[in-house]
Amino acid sequence: MNEYNNGYMAMGRYAVWTSDVNDNDKPDLNEAFFLRRERQPDDPLLQSGRLYVGTNRWPENLDGFRERILQYTDAMDGLSRKFMPICAVALGLPPDYFDAAFAESQFTFRLSHYPPVAAEVNQFGIAPHTDANFLTFLAQTDVPGLQVRMPDGTWQDVPYIPNSYAVNSGDIMYRWTNGRFKSTPHRAVPPVGQDRYAIPFFLGPHIDTLIECLPSCQGPDHPPRFEPMTYDAYLHWWYKANYDASLQDDLDETAVG
Numbered sequence: 001m002n003e004y005n006n007g008y009m010a011m012g013r014y015a016v017w018t019s020d021v022n023d024n025d026k027p028d029l030n031e032a033f034f035l036r037r038e039r040q041p042d043d044p045l046l047q048s049g050r051l052y053v054g055t056n057r058w059p060e061n062l063d064g065f066r067e068r069i070l071q072y073t074d075a076m077d078g079l080s081r082k083f084m085p086i087c088a089v090a091l092g093l094p095p096d097y098f099d100a101a102f103a104e105s106q107f108t109f110r111l112s113h114y115p116p117v118a119a120e121v122n123q124f125g126i127a128p129h130t131d132a133n134f135l136t137f138l139a140q141t142d143v144p145g146l147q148v149r150m151p152d153g154t155w156q157d158v159p160y161i162p163n164s165y166a167v168n169s170g171d172i173m174y175r176w177t178n179g180r181f182k183s184t185p186h187r188a189v190p191p192v193g194q195d196r197y198a199i200p201f202f203l204g205p206h207i208d209t210l211i212e213c214l215p216s217c218q219g220p221d222h223p224p225r226f227e228p229m230t231y232d233a234y235l236h237w238w239y240k241a242n243y244d245a246s247l248q249d250d251l252d253e254t255a256v257g
Ligand SMILES: O=C(O)CCC(=O)C(=O)O
Pocket: 110, 112, 126, 131, 138, 145, 146, 186, 187, 188, 197, 198, 200
């Protein structure tokens, strides 16, 4: 994985150490491949050299992989944009309120492999956490593993519904809505007897979007709880604390380009 957090991450390299959900102290039992919006060479954000908007790293010798993935992420970006008016209306805002922020969304697509291995105490396929972004779309498989934490603190398997997505709201949703919409606590336990794969599409707004308490989520009796912050600033904090690509020694395992 490179400094833009694109590419391959070996198993056992990280967990969400900043999690409010659990005191995570062991690395997760999954390996993953990360990519983001594919940018043309003349893309101003790519040219800026800023973090999280760099060049995707495509594996060599995997025929059709890049094309398939780009078709899927394009479709997901389009699908997720249809959720924006729903979110806006649910929050008492005009239907087009979020459209500008998501016109060039900042997304991460992750391809995770969870091998069927034994976990130590307080170790998981992916340890309890909330996602850092706005909404996450998880295409479901019939191999169980994903669990969400209910308000009473118990963990519940996400029921498998064929051809469906589980959708989690994330930290940016929580901050933007002043805590009105929660950031879903979730985890994945290692599969038993078979491999498990997950392909979450993590949707966020353009990195320069200011995440500032929405007008419909504040009032005299509930003032803004969080300092306004750009999405970029939140990502800097989160990635540095949780992944820190510079600490990984597999920087050159995949081809750049
Ligand atoms: O494996 C899953 O179903 C969930 C993955 C997840 O929560 C994540 O990658 O953030």
